[in-house]
Amino acid sequence: xxxxxxxxxxxxxxxxxxxxxxxxxxxxxxxxxxxxxxxxxxxxxxxxxxxxxxxxxxxxxxxxxxxxxxxxxxxxxxxxxxxxxxxxxxxxxxxxxxxxxxxxxxxxxxxxxxxxxxxxxxxxxxxxxxxxxxxxxxxxxxxxxxxxxxxxxxxxxxxxxxxxxxxxxxxxxxxxxxxxxxxxxxxxxxxxxxxxxxxxxxxxxxxxxxxxxxxxxxxxxxxxxxxxxxxxxxxxxxxxxxxxxxxxxxxxxxxxxxxxxxxxxxxxxxxxxxxxxxxxxxxxxxxxxxxxxxxxxxxxxxxxxxxxxxxxxxxxxxxxxxxxxxxxxxxxxxxxxxxxxxxxxxxxxxxxxxxxxxxxxxxxxxxxxxxxxxxxxxxxxxxxxxxxxxxxxxxxxxxxxxxxxxxxxxxxxxxxxxxxxxxxx
Numbered sequence: 195x196x197x198x199x200x201x202x203x204x205x206x207x208x209x210x211x212x213x214x215x216x217x218x219x220x221x222x223x224x225x226x227x228x229x230x231x232x233x234x235x236x237x238x239x240x241x242x243x244x245x246x247x248x249x250x251x252x253x254x255x256x257x258x259x260x261x262x263x264x265x266x267x268x269x270x271x272x273x274x275x276x277x278x279x280x281x282x283x284x285x286x287x288x289x290x291x292x293x294x295x296x297x298x299x300x301x302x303x304x305x306x307x308x309x310x311x312x313x314x315x316x317x318x319x320x321x322x323x324x325x326x327x328x329x330x331x332x333x334x335x336x337x338x339x340x341x342x343x344x345x346x347x348x349x350x351x352x353x354x355x356x357x358x359x360x361x362x363x364x365x366x367x368x369x370x371x372x373x374x375x376x377x378x379x380x381x382x383x384x385x386x387x388x389x390x391x392x393x394x395x396x397x398x399x400x401x402x403x404x405x406x407x408x409x410x411x412x413x414x415x416x417x418x419x420x421x422x423x424x425x426x427x428x429x430x431x432x433x434x435x436x437x438x439x440x441x442x443x444x445x446x447x448x449x450x451x452x453x454x455x456x457x458x459x460x461x462x463x464x465x466x467x468x469x470x471x472x473x474x475x476x477x478x479x480x481x482x483x484x485x486x487x488x489x490x491x492x493x494x495x496x497x498x499x500x501x502x503x504x505x506x507x508x509x510x511x512x513x514x515x516x517x518x519x520x521x522x523x524x525x526x527x528x529x530x531x532x533x534x535x536x537x538x539x540x541x542x543x544x545x546x547x548x549x550x551x552x553x554x555x556x557x558x559x560x561x562x563x564x565x566x567x568x569x570x571x572x573x574x575x576x577x578x579x580x581x582x583x584x585x586x587x588x589x590x591x592x593x594x595x596x597x598x599x600x601x602x603x604x605x606x607x608x609x610x611x612x613x614x615x616x617x618x619x
Contacts, residue, residue, distance in 0.1 A: 225269035228539050230255075230526075231299035232275060233290050233314070234306055235282030239417035240443040242470050243306050244282075246515075247335070250522040251275055251303070253509055257523070264530045267537050273526065282306065282417065284313045291317055295330055300541050301529070305336030305355065306443075308387040315342065315351050322350055322619075331541040333529065335522055338465075339386050340613070343568040347614035350541075352548055352567040354525040354560075356489060358387060358440060358465075360608055362394045364487045364573040365438070365463050368601045370402040375461070377409045379434035381425060383445055384413035391440030391465070409434050417445060422452035429453075434460055442466040450484075451475040461485070469517050473578060474593035481595070484578040489571050490520040490558055491597050492588040498556035503588055513592025524560055524569075528553050542619060559605070566614035573608045575601035 232251060235244045255273045258264070263272040278294060280287040287310045294302060302318070304311055311334055322329040332351045334342065338358040342351060356364075369375055380395055382388035392411055399406050409432040412425060419425075426449075429437060437460050441449055450462065450472050461483045466472070468486035476484060492503045506518045528551055529544070535551070536543035549564035560571035576597035581589035585598035 225263075225266065225271040227272050227274035228264055228301070228533070229274050229276055229297075229299045230301045230303055231278060231291075231294035231297075232303045233278045233280050233287050233294065233310075234304055236277060236279040238281045239445075240282050240306060243443045244279075246470060246517045246519065247306065247522065248275075248277060249510060249515055250519045251526065253506060254523040254526040256509070258526060258530050264533050264539070266533065266539065271539065273530070280310065282310070284310050288313055288317055291330075295321065295328060300328070300330055300539070302330055302332045303335065303525075304332070305334050307385075308337040308339035308342070309385050311337030311342060312339065312346065312386065315346060315348050318350050319348055329541045331545055333525055335519070335525055337387070339390060340610075341386075343566040344613035347566050347616050349545060349567075349616055349618050352545075352562060352569075354521045354528075354569045356571070356573055356608065357568065357610070358390050359394050360573065360610055361440075361465050361487050362391060362398055363610075364575050364601070364603050364608065365465075365485065366395070366398040366402050367603065368485065368575050369399075369436070369438075369463055372461075375403070375406055375436045377407050377432070377434050378436045378438055379410040379412075379429045379432055379460075380408060381410075381412045381414070381429070381437060381439050381441070381449070383416045383441055385416050388413060388416070388440055391438075395438050414445075417443070419445065419448065422449045423456065425449065426452045426456045426458055429460065430456065430458055436461045436463060438463045440465045443470060447471040447475050450480070454479045467578070468576065468590055468597045471591065473590045473595040476578070477593075477595070480578045481580060482577060485575060485600075486578075486597060487573055487575045489524075489560075489573060491574050491576050491599070492518060492590075493576070493586050493596055493598060494557065494574060495599075496557045499558075500587075502555075502557070516591055520558060521569075521571075524553055524555075524558070524571075527555075528560075528562065561605070563609075563612070565612045566616065568610070570605050570609050572605050573603045574599050575603070 259272045262270040278290040334353045340357045380392045382392045463485045467484045532544045532547035536547040553560045576599045579586040579598045581596040586596040589596045
């Protein structure tokens with residue numbers, strides 16, 4: 195066996211050793227379970243992000259199964275989740291895709307890496323072209339490379355998150371009105387997503403705030419930097435008053451912790467500053483200075499939204515486990531609705547039923563655009579504040595700090611132009 199074959203063989207064995215099944219069956223379900231294969235890092239530098247995804251998926255599955263699962267002509271079918279630990283690595287993810295399909299999975303979920311998502315799209319396209327009887331559908335909840343619904347769009351791929359350009363457009367809408375922003379430093383992870391974040395930030399700043407000077411633009415290795423102090427020193431030396439970053443997971447937490455420890459007095463415009471330890475790492479230093487963007491956040495207004503937060507926190511009472519990702523519930527609810535609309539769990543019929551499908555839960559609405567399989571939904575831009583202050587009833591992960599909405603963009607304001615030329619079966 196060659197070196198590459200050895201790596202893939204070890205990845206296969208390791209992935210299967212870490213694969214776990216979580217089947218939440220409703221007593222009223224009568225049919226076989228519809229299996230969902232989550233291929234995501236559950237260990238390694240981004241393990242916290244993978245664990246948060248798993249919790250949110252399990253919660254969504256429990257909600258659906260509690261009402262009887264997916265109702266099809268042959269009976270009600272529960273959803274079941276099988277988790278494959280890819281360690282966040284592309285080659286391992288591809289081996290685990292094969293393992294999942296061999297085990298009978300026809301719905302694949304992934305999102306915490308655009309590089310992995312791109313490789314999965316290519317592999318699934320090839321698989322589906324060769325094996326019409328075992329076609330696979332890929333549901334993407336976070337991989338935000340615009341190309342995945344642009345020039346690399348696929349009939350078999352659906353994205354349920356705003357892509358990086360949509361998020362950056364929302365952030366820079368707020369930044370454009372902030373007269374304090376004069377000198378901006380860009381810092382991002384060195385892979386396809388991070389590079390797109392930096393490029394888009396430059397383009398939108400030039401259009402919306404041509405008076406702003408970009409004083410630094412740094413890309414750093416993904417998931418391997420343990421000490422961000424040297425990067426913070428560069429930001430300070432450049433005289434930046436604002437940092438824009440798409441960093442996530444430990445790369446964001448360690449960055450903001452280093453900024454706090456160095457007393458860096460800058461604003462942070464982030465994609466994910468409201469999640470996975472970042473508010474606690476910043477503490478008081480982040481109040482009024484850290485901005486985040488998402489499709490929804492726990493302090494969004496309305497009784498229905500509040501009830502959703504309380505239900506999730508009852509299910510996961512430990513503060514560390516309370517990072518709630520609404521789009522994961524939206525994704526599985528829309529999947530169940532599409533199968534019921536199609537009257538089948540067949541992935542081709544389900545994909546066609548997903549196209550154009552509308553979702554509403556009383557406080558959030560979204561529509562899956564048929565042209566490119568990009569979910570269209572509002573975006574919420576919020577700023578970090580002490581919990582209990584006005585507009586900030588809920589904190590994040592027990593940190594004592596939450597986020598208050600400062601800019602709400604309706605779907606019409608977040609919808610990008612379609613760049614996809616889709617080939618349909």
